[in-house]
Amino acid sequence: MLNIPELEKRWLRYKIKSSIPYAVISLISIIVLIVGANYLLNNSNTIEKTKTTVRVPVEKKSHYVQKETPKKQKVQPRKQEMQTTSNTKTVLKPSMNFLHTIKNEVQTTQVVTLHAKPQTLKKTASVAVVQPKPVKQEVAQTAVKLEKEEVTPNYISIKRRDTKKDIHEIIKRFKKNHNPALSLFVAKKYYELGEYKKAYNYALITNQINQDIEDSWIVFAKSLVKLNQKQKAIKTLKKYIDYSSSSTAQILLNEIQSGKFK
Amino acid sequence: MESIFVNSKEVFLDTVNAKDYIQLDRVSNIYQSLKNSIKKPLKLILLYGRPGTGKSMFLAKLYNDLSASQAIYLYKTPILDEKEFYKTLARDIFNIKYSGELNFTQMMKIIDNANISIENTKEVPVVLLDEAQLYSEALMEKIRLLSDTRAIKFVITLHKTEEEDLIAKEHFQTRIWESIELENASSAELKIYIQKKLMKANCFNTASMFTTPTVNKIHKLTRGNYRDTNKLLYTLFDIYVSYEKNNQYMDINKIPIKYIEMAAIHTGLIDA
Ligand SMILES: Nc1ncnc2c1ncn2[C@@H]1O[C@H](COP(=O)(O)OP(=O)(O)OP(=O)(O)O)[C@@H](O)[C@H]1O
Numbered sequence: 001m002l003n004i005p006e007l008e009k010r011w012l013r014y015k016i017k018s019s020i021p022y023a024v025i026s027l028i029s030i031i032v033l034i035v036g037a038n039y040l041l042n043n044s045n046t047i048e049k050t051k052t053t054v055r056v057p058v059e060k061k062s063h064y065v066q067k068e069t070p071k072k073q074k075v076q077p078r079k080q081e082m083q084t085t086s087n088t089k090t091v092l093k094p095s096m097n098f099l100h101t102i103k104n105e106v107q108t109t110q111v112v113t114l115h116a117k118p119q120t121l122k123k124t125a126s127v128a129v130v131q132p133k134p135v136k137q138e139v140a141q142t143a144v145k146l147e148k149e150e151v152t153p154n155y156i157s158i159k160r161r162d163t164k165k166d167i168h169e170i171i172k173r174f175k176k177n178h179n180p181a182l183s184l185f186v187a188k189k190y191y192e193l194g195e196y197k198k199a200y201n202y203a204l205i206t207n208q209i210n211q212d213i214e215d216s217w218i219v220f221a222k223s224l225v226k227l228n229q230k231q232k233a234i235k236t237l238k239k240y241i242d243y244s245s246s247s248t249a250q251i252l253l254n255e256i257q258s259g260k261f262k
Numbered sequence: 263m264e265s266i267f268v269n270s271k272e273v274f275l276d277t278v279n280a281k282d283y284i285q286l287d288r289v290s291n292i293y294q295s296l297k298n299s300i301k302k303p304l305k306l307i308l309l310y311g312r313p314g315t316g317k318s319m320f321l322a323k324l325y326n327d328l329s330a331s332q333a334i335y336l337y338k339t340p341i342l343d344e345k346e347f348y349k350t351l352a353r354d355i356f357n358i359k360y361s362g363e364l365n366f367t368q369m370m371k372i373i374d375n376a377n378i379s380i381e382n383t384k385e386v387p388v389v390l391l392d393e394a395q396l397y398s399e400a401l402m403e404k405i406r407l408l409s410d411t412r413a414i415k416f417v418i419t420l421h422k423t424e425e426e427d428l429i430a431k432e433h434f435q436t437r438i439w440e441s442i443e444l445e446n447a448s449s450a451e452l453k454i455y456i457q458k459k460l461m462k463a464n465c466f467n468t469a470s471m472f473t474t475p476t477v478n479k480i481h482k483l484t485r486g487n488y489r490d491t492n493k494l495l496y497t498l499f500d501i502y503v504s505y506e507k508n509n510q511y512m513d514i515n516k517i518p519i520k521y522i523e524m525a526a527i528h529t530g531l532i533d534a
């Protein structure tokens with residue numbers, strides 16, 4: 001059952017959290033707008049007024065605004081790319097999404113390039129750290145694509161990692177998709193490694209998902225024998241043979257009963 | 263009366279069953295070309311794609327459609343032991359029961375003997391191997407050699423994750439004649455997928471709740487991945503079921519973004 005109140009709370013927290021950058025950016029853009037407007041207003045004022053009276057404040061102001069101007073120029077080309085109007089607010093909006101996409105680790109190249117750009121607008125250190133990541137991925141991806149095209153030698157090779165790491169990755173995947181092929185794989189690997197308890201557990205899980213997988217019953221029974229539960233193994237195998245008339249299971253049963261398999 | 267939300271929820275259980283197969287334009291095209299490839303004198307056909315893009319579904323459908331008209335075998339579970347693998351093939355394809363061990367040379371002999379009869383009678387038997395990334399390098403190589411005899415045709419699926427891109431790449435540099443990539447759905451495809459799935463289960467009311475903006479939102483979260491979408495929608499309807507139990511008012515015409523986001527938080531698509 002879903003815990004709705006808890007979920008609602010988490011959602012609210014998420015909403016608040018995700019609106020913070022938006023609020024900050026809005027605030028900055030409003031300030032920029034105000035300063036910009038002030039600058040323009042003051043500029044037109046100075047033309048009419050005498051130099052001596054207002055000189056000092058104007059200089060200060062224009063100095064401050066100059067700092068801002070290169071930033072604005074940077075924004076310009078991106079605006080066009082995103083096909084938005086020159087309104088500062090709309091330009092800034094996508095960077096919100098960008099924050100989400102980092103979280104979700106989206107790596108569709110298109111999306112990444114589009115969102116990666118507004119980053120420059122942000123001054124926080126956290127963004128600067130994350131920035132290189134999508135770029136790397138992009139490069140790696142295109143590299144792979146290029147290499148795919150050149151068809152060369154004629155042998156198959158799969159890079160195998162060490163078994164333990166293999167198993168953990170597969171367990172992770174199994175938790176996601178509950179594919180009995182994966183749990184059986186894990187059961188077999190654990191059996192090979194002599195971890196019979198774990199082998200037993202995973203074979204059991206596999207049987208629960210699909211009771212027609214012969215291999216799984218075999219690993220299950222073999223693990224039981226290894227765990228000194230010969231009688232239980234025999235009982236289980238007999239049941240399975242009644243149900244499936246599997247010859248492989250029959251052979252194993254004979255071997256266990258005769259003591260050939262132990 | 264069963265709640266429509268309960269029924270709709272069940273539609274999105276993550277199962278692979280040929281009868282639940284949904285036809286989408288792109289998927290159908292790929293499916294057609296795969297079916298054609300099987301008819302062509304190709305030996306190995308590789309089906310690859312990220313987790314949850316429908317590879318297992320494809321194999322199930324292919325098996326379901328072709329099993330009436332030709333010899334076809336589906337192994338959802340990898341047979342990891344090499345000798346066990348040959349024994350299974352010998353038993354299923356050539357009807358030869360082996361009680362002892364069966365090695366590669368013996369397997370080749372079996373094929374050799376059977377080859378003559380196969381060639382002038384019927385089509386080459388097709389073997390579908392799911393989760394091929396679990397087979398060892400050595401066995402993979404043997405599978406290739408077996409397919410080189412042209413007596414057995416293999417369709418293998420390869421699960422590809424970001425880190426495993428390289429593994430997949432190495433496969434492409436081999437003599438696999440045809441490789442087909444399955445991808446996530448586009449937003450438009452996702453809409454068809456969701457609606458068709460619901461309508462198949464007679465959930466017409468809930469199907470019409472999935473307007474384009476709603477689906478766009480879902481697509482943003484799941485990137486069009488079928489499995490992620492199933493999970494998200496399963497939870498979404500679970501939320502509806504809960505609210506319904508509390509007799510809370512619900513707008514049937516529109517799915518609140520809030521519900522979608524709640525479902526995404528619950529399924530981990532949103533990190534909160
Ligand atoms: N064409 C389709 N019609 C109906 N459902 C589909 C279709 N494609 C995918 N699905 C659904 O998406 C889910 C994931 O698909 P599937 O299990 O085939 O993915 P996969 O590519 O085999 O993943 P993995 O690499 O993890 O094994 C399935 O539960 C299935 O119900």
Ligand SMILES: [Mg+2]
Pocket residue numbers: 179317318319392393
């Ligand atoms: Mg699969």
